[in-house]
Amino acid sequence: MSRVPRAQEHLKTGFSSEATTAARYRACARSAEAAGLPNLARRWIELAEAKDELAALLLGAAGQVRETERAIADSIAEERYENEVLYPKMIREIGGEAEEVLLSVIAAQQGHVDRLEKLRGEVRSAAGSDVG
Numbered sequence: 001m002s003r004v005p006r007a008q009e010h011l012k013t014g015f016s017s018e019a020t021t022a023a024r025y026r027a028c029a030r031s032a033e034a035a036g037l038p039n040l041a042r043r044w045i046e047l048a049e050a051k052d053e054l055a056a057l058l059l060g061a062a063g064q065v066r067e068t069e070r071a072i073a074d075s076i077a078e079e080r081y082e083n084e085v086l087y088p089k090m091i092r093e094i095g096g097e098a099e100e101v102l103l104s105v106i107a108a109q110q111g112h113v114d115r116l117e118k119l120r121g122e123v124r125s126a127a128g129s130d131v132g
Ligand SMILES: [Fe+2]
Pocket: 078, 079, 082, 109
């Protein structure tokens, strides 16, 4: 069996780990900002940006950075899966405060799908030029 799929799997796992860490650091930055500690917030943001770099490196090495139209289509499909399958399944299994959070995520993500669809239309109209 080829080792390429295993390598790709590990690179994708690394991507997920670094991307998650970046998001966690950004949450720490928000918390620091809310606590009136802008310098601490900036340090967390700088660390998050460093993690973003590693995440992009790993995703690229895994061959998972798609051309624009495919990236947009994959993103729309992922958001719809989360909203129509993943989060509803979770909501059915839980209740209380976590359910409220997941419902708010679904609502926000619907807005993200709308933005991605708008972007897809603009990319198609721009036909190779940069979108406005
Ligand atoms: Fe999502």
